[in-house]
Amino acid sequence: MATIAKPTLEVAAPRPAAAFVGSLPRALTIALTAFAVLAPLSLIVYQSLLSAPFFDAAKRVGLDAYAFIFADPDFWSAVRNSLLIAAGMTLIAVPLGAVLAFVMERTDFPGKRWIEPMLLVPSFVSPMVLSFGYIVAAGPVGFFSIWATDLFGGAPWGLYSIAAMAVIAGLTHVPNVYIYASSALKNLGSDVEEAARIAGASPFRVAVSVSLPLIMPALLFSAVLVFFLGLELFGLPLVLGDPEGHLVLSTYLYKLTNKLGTPSYHLMAAVAVCIVAMTVPLVLLQRRLLQNVRKYATIKGKAGRLRELPLGRWKWVAVVLIGAWLFVSVIVPMTGIALRAFVTNWGFGVKLAEAFTLDNFHSVFEEPTHVRAIWNTVLIGTVGGALTVACYTAIGFATHRRNDGWSRVVDYLVLVPRAVPGLLIGLAFLWVFLFFAPLAPLRQTIFSVWLAYTVVWLAYGMRLISSSLMQVSTELEEAARTVGASRGRISREITLPLIRHGLLGSWLLVFMIFEREYSTGVYLLAPGTEVIGAQLVSLWQGGAIDVVAALSLINVVLVFIGLALALRFGVKLRD
Amino acid sequence: MSELTVENLHLAYGDNPILKGVTMTLNRGEVVALLGPSGSGKTTLLRAVAGLELPHEGTIRIGDKVVFDRARRIDVPAEARNLGLVFQSYALWPHKTVFDNVAYGLKLRGIGGAEGKSRVKAALEQLSLGHLGQRFPHQLSGGQQQRVALARALVYNPPVILLDEPLSNLDAKLREEARAWLRELIVRMQLSALCVTHDQSEALAMSDRILLLNAGRIEQQGTPQQMYSAPETLFTADFMGSNNRLPGRITETRDGAALLEGDGWRLWGTAKAGATRGSEGVGMIRLERIRVTEGPGDNRLQAELTTSMYLGDKWEHLFALGKERLRAYGEGPLESGRHWLELPQRALWIF
Numbered sequence: 001m002a003t004i005a006k007p008t009l010e011v012a013a014p015r016p017a018a019a020f021v022g023s024l025p026r027a028l029t030i031a032l033t034a035f036a037v038l039a040p041l042s043l044i045v046y047q048s049l050l051s052a053p054f055f056d057a058a059k060r061v062g063l064d065a066y067a068f069i070f071a072d073p074d075f076w077s078a079v080r081n082s083l084l085i086a087a088g089m090t091l092i093a094v095p096l097g098a099v100l101a102f103v104m105e106r107t108d109f110p111g112k113r114w115i116e117p118m119l120l121v122p123s124f125v126s127p128m129v130l131s132f133g134y135i136v137a138a139g140p141v142g143f144f145s146i147w148a149t150d151l152f153g154g155a156p157w158g159l160y161s162i163a164a165m166a167v168i169a170g171l172t173h174v175p176n177v178y179i180y181a182s183s184a185l186k187n188l189g190s191d192v193e194e195a196a197r198i199a200g201a202s203p204f205r206v207a208v209s210v211s212l213p214l215i216m217p218a219l220l221f222s223a224v225l226v227f228f229l230g231l232e233l234f235g236l237p238l239v240l241g242d243p244e245g246h247l248v249l250s251t252y253l254y255k256l257t258n259k260l261g262t263p264s265y266h267l268m269a270a271v272a273v274c275i276v277a278m279t280v281p282l283v284l285l286q287r288r289l290l291q292n293v294r295k296y297a298t299i300k301g302k303a304g305r306l307r308e309l310p311l312g313r314w315k316w317v318a319v320v321l322i323g324a325w326l327f328v329s330v331i332v333p334m335t336g337i338a339l340r341a342f343v344t345n346w347g348f349g350v351k352l353a354e355a356f357t358l359d360n361f362h363s364v365f366e367e368p369t370h371v372r373a374i375w376n377t378v379l380i381g382t383v384g385g386a387l388t389v390a391c392y393t394a395i396g397f398a399t400h401r402r403n404d405g406w407s408r409v410v411d412y413l414v415l416v417p418r419a420v421p422g423l424l425i426g427l428a429f430l431w432v433f434l435f436f437a438p439l440a441p442l443r444q445t446i447f448s449v450w451l452a453y454t455v456v457w458l459a460y461g462m463r464l465i466s467s468s469l470m471q472v473s474t475e476l477e478e479a480a481r482t483v484g485a486s487r488g489r490i491s492r493e494i495t496l497p498l499i500r501h502g503l504l505g506s507w508l509l510v511f512m513i514f515e516r517e518y519s520t521g522v523y524l525l526a527p528g529t530e531v532i533g534a535q536l537v538s539l540w541q542g543g544a545i546d547v548v549a550a551l552s553l554i555n556v557v558l559v560f561i562g563l564a565l566a567l568r569f570g571v572k573l574r575d
Numbered sequence: 576m577s578e579l580t581v582e583n584l585h586l587a588y589g590d591n592p593i594l595k596g597v598t599m600t601l602n603r604g605e606v607v608a609l610l611g612p613s614g615s616g617k618t619t620l621l622r623a624v625a626g627l628e629l630p631h632e633g634t635i636r637i638g639d640k641v642v643f644d645r646a647r648r649i650d651v652p653a654e655a656r657n658l659g660l661v662f663q664s665y666a667l668w669p670h671k672t673v674f675d676n677v678a679y680g681l682k683l684r685g686i687g688g689a690e691g692k693s694r695v696k697a698a699l700e701q702l703s704l705g706h707l708g709q710r711f712p713h714q715l716s717g718g719q720q721q722r723v724a725l726a727r728a729l730v731y732n733p734p735v736i737l738l739d740e741p742l743s744n745l746d747a748k749l750r751e752e753a754r755a756w757l758r759e760l761i762v763r764m765q766l767s768a769l770c771v772t773h774d775q776s777e778a779l780a781m782s783d784r785i786l787l788l789n790a791g792r793i794e795q796q797g798t799p800q801q802m803y804s805a806p807e808t809l810f811t812a813d814f815m816g817s818n819n820r821l822p823g824r825i826t827e828t829r830d831g832a833a834l835l836e837g838d839g840w841r842l843w844g845t846a847k848a849g850a851t852r853g854s855e856g857v858g859m860i861r862l863e864r865i866r867v868t869e870g871p872g873d874n875r876l877q878a879e880l881t882t883s884m885y886l887g888d889k890w891e892h893l894f895a896l897g898k899e900r901l902r903a904y905g906e907g908p909l910e911s912g913r914h915w916l917e918l919p920q921r922a923l924w925i926f
Contacts, residue, residue: 475666478627481653482660482737483680483727493679497670 025488029398030406036455037413040428041420043435044276048269053262054435065270075271078252085166085237085248086230092170094223096325097177098215102207103318104178105185108308110315115322117563120573121330123175124559128235128518128536129552130172130333134159135239136549137336141347144332149348160244169236171329173229177222184218184293185211203309221289228282231275232421234519239540249275250423254522265431272424283419337556340549360550370547373530374554376446380531381511381558384450388461388514389507391454393499396465397491401477418459422520425456430523444528452520457513464509468502469495505571512562515555532558577636578603578767579624579735584633586616586623593619594630595791601735601769606761608778609771611788612814617771620788621737624769625660626653638734654683659728659736663743665720667712673699673723674708680731698730702760717745718753725757729764738770742777754780775815779803787811807848809926812859819865819901821858825925828852833925838897840876844923857926864922865903867892868915875917880909 043054048066052059069075103109104116122130138144138159145155158164188211196206234250241251253271256264311318340346343355364370395414399407417425429452433443442448454461472495480490518533525534532555539548566573579601586594593616601607609617622628624635626642629650635643637658642651667676677698681691699705702722712720721741728736741757742750758781761768772778778785779799786796787810795802795811806812813820823837833846835858842858850856868875878894878901885908892909894901894916903916 473664473666475662475664476668478625478653479660479662479666479668479727480679481627482625482656482658483731484654484657484683485679486654489683494668498668 025394026398026406029394030410033395033398033410033413036451037416037458039436040425040432040455041276041416043431044269044272044424044428046269047265047431048273050266050269053265054431059266065266069267069270069274074247075252078247078249079274081162081237081241081246082231082233082248082250084162085169085233086227088163088166089170089173089230090223090227092167093173093177093226094219096171097174097222098181098212098219100174100178100322100325101181101185101215102211103311103322105182106207106211106309107311107318108315109311109318109322115326117567117573118326118330119178120175121334122172123179124512124516124563125334125556126235126516126518126533126536126552126559127172127233128239128533128540129337129555131168131236131239132536132540132548132552133333133336134168135336136340136346136545137332143336143339143346146346146348159240160246162246165237165240165246168240168329169230169233171325172236173226174325174329176226176229177219180218180222180225180293181215184215188214217289217292221286221293224282224286224289228279228286231278231282234421234423235537238537250421250519254423268427272420272427275424276420279419279421283415287415334556337549337552340545341553344546360546364547364550364554367547369527369530370535370551372528373532373535373551376449376530377515377532377555377558380446380450380453381514381562384446384453385507385510385514387450388454388457388510389465389503392458392461392465392506393496393503395462396469397495400466400469400491400495401474414458414462417455420456422452422456422517423522426452426520427523429455444526446529446531449521449524449529449531449534452524453514453517456517456520457510460513461506461510464502464506465499468499468506471502472498505566505569508562508566508569508571509573512559512566515558515562576603577601578605578638579769580634580636581620581624582634582636584620584623584630584635586619586628586630593791594623596633597788597791597793599786599793599796601767603767604765605784606758606766606768606770606782608782608785609769609788610775610778610785610814611773611794613773614790615788616791617773617788618739621660621739621769621771624735625658625737626651626656657731657733659731659733661721661724661728661736661738661741663740665712665724665744667720667723667727669712671711672708673704673710673712673715676712676723677726677730680727684731686731694730698726701729701764702726718749721745721753725760729766734767736766736768738768740771740773742772743774750777757781779815787814789814806924809847809857809859812847812924812926817862817902819858819860819862819903821860821896821899821901823856823858825850825852825854825856832920835923835925837899840896842874842876842918842923843920844918844925845921847924847926850925858918859924859926860918860922862891862902863904864919865901866917866919867903867905867909868917870915872915872917874920874923875915877913877915879913880911883908 047054049061049063050059051062051064100119104112104119134142136142138155138157148155159168192214193206193210196210197203201209231249233248234254237246237248237251238254241247247255249271253268253275256267256271339352341360342357343350343352344357344359345355395410399410420428429448433439433448476498477490477494480494485493516533517531518537521529521531521534522537525538532551536548536551536555539551577600581597581599584594584597585592597616597620599607609620611617619628623630623643630643630645632645633643634641634645637656641647641649642656643649668679671679674695678691678695681687681694686694696705696708699708702725704719704722704726707715707719707723712723715723721744742753745753754777760766770781779802782799784796785799785802787794787802789810795807797805802811803815806815812818821835821837821842823835825833826836826841827834828846828850831846832843833850833852833856835842835844835856844858871877876896878896881893881895883893884891890905890908892903892905894903894914901916
């Protein structure tokens, strides 16, 4: 008779954990998330309705701040510039990104495997660094401008106009479109395209009349995304708009800081509210469009290997097109930074070999604040990144497999920071630390920057976490329930171990974006809270080109270490 | 004694009713098969018993303990129902070894150490998995995975074991072996099992009793023999076995028999519920009960052979009777042309 036959060994069912205890960590997680998201935002709105900074005794409630900025012609020109640049870059990035995706996904373009990570470089490098790279490479006395002058007697480009900013922003945002277009093409079952080929359509006809309409929702989504990112631009207009005095919304807000001599928090808050009023509808629109994208993705047929389309004579057109794009958006700015970091000065008549120096790095490492900035940046990416992933995971578990009202609340909470540019979140957190006295001691610590980063990237991070969680089959968790595991134990002993690879990948991606981040730290910059990104903004304002170049290069190297690790461990660089 | 009792269970997904009042029992040492077409609610019923779905009406008792009673607001969570469930996909935890997969249920019950170890070992031995303890699920074949899933569900001796399409993930050849093996195991260990399947031959072979579900209701229940040879409804007759369907008009009834007439033929059959004189009727007969004969006679009709298929152990012939098609088995090939077919009165059910 069997050893495990019933009558001999009866085992009682484990006692279920009390429902209240089971949900206490969840309640805590939701409450903390709500505070971290809503406190800074409500403070912005509150501040915008005052006539003076909130700590000023003479403040009154009213619309004075709005009246002031609406009467300021600079504000309206900033609005116009923002819209122009956003529209221009969308028009450039979307078609280019779509073509790039088609070439990479569907044709026999040579060397696709190693080109792919290169395509994503502009989206991983800090825009501040990229813009600086453009100035030193292609500005009036940039390397390429001087080489072009030597060769042709003049450089036929200018960097500082609104149009130039739109072009550069457009080219550097091609990866954002490429990512969505190429995954839409990947998800598109090859059978629908093959069916069209069989029915007699040429490859070009298939691309235009089958593939394009089917990835249209993805393109539309990425168009809205790029336009939205255009409204958020900060580093690029700060660096390139400055020489000719072009302001966009974010730089207008930044310049307001000192406009009245005294802290003009109420004016900044009013501008912030205006920016958020423009971005919130775009974020909601994106959410709607994303559901559309998913709807199309589910009609896919078999995801078979599609035979690559031979480009034939067109190969050279594609090579030139992609080569030119890579040259302008990756090679030019990157070379600029790499060269500028190693020369004493640069201008007409200066020879590279003679100007070579390591002094720029010496001056970085001699200055304690710079060393601290580097150290903090590494720390916030590694330790901070791990903590951030832990927080995101906790939030993910708070909504995982729970279809109640609270889960929907969290869904929206997570979405909210998406609509608020990093610069504003940093500013709002500065106010939070000033406003809530118990938090004040944290203000001067790197914790403040970490918290702001974590909130800014909440939506992005939650997408990473939930896509990991979605991959765990429901049945694995149900199996644990039926053998007697409580919810908490299932999370710890089944789900968490199953998503650990996804979490490691998320950590690497969070590391990269934290290294890249710059605008969120701008207002939180204080002795002790320096990070490279914010430090660059401040140094650029001070005109310390040599140090900016060296720090930029260090920043790029940090990002590339993350990128190399991610590629090494096969982390998917996009969702 | 009844190990599991379900009474008047109702369950809906949104506005879509899945279970519309199901009542059933499972006795100790009995294997009950939940059989039905896809969408009939059989898996939902199983999951409701396990506590993974929330019914909106009815009661569920395991032994004499009420685990669900809508009216009294009792809903014991799945983890406290102490049942064993074998998933269709097996749902083995890929990050745990075979040993740890099986040991988890004991660990949750505070049984670790030497005792836990020996019981896991025993369970693995029982299912001839003793040598595979340190493997991970992905290193096992489908049949081995299924046995691990079973060991995992049995190791803590649940009073009832629930099986969700336990054989459907195995390939056809393995399935028949596994069926025999599973039946033997269940009988040997005197398990009380509730087993979902959509395959009638699996249900016939494995269970002591079959519950046939149709659109959220129990259509008929009984022993496999009753279900196969004495169907009460057209649905049951049609779902079990391979059938011929012959529509016609009932022109006469007497002594439990009915006369079905069609275009150029008339056949006596066993009258079933709803077969009344003068109404439209449907004649049902299993393929294996039609005989190809030499000439005319009682309850015979003439039909044109359209084609024959060779099945290995027998032939299947396809006949045309006006618009209708009749299929019959035979031992050898037939010449083309018209043939006489006999449909014995006892084997022809008229609904």
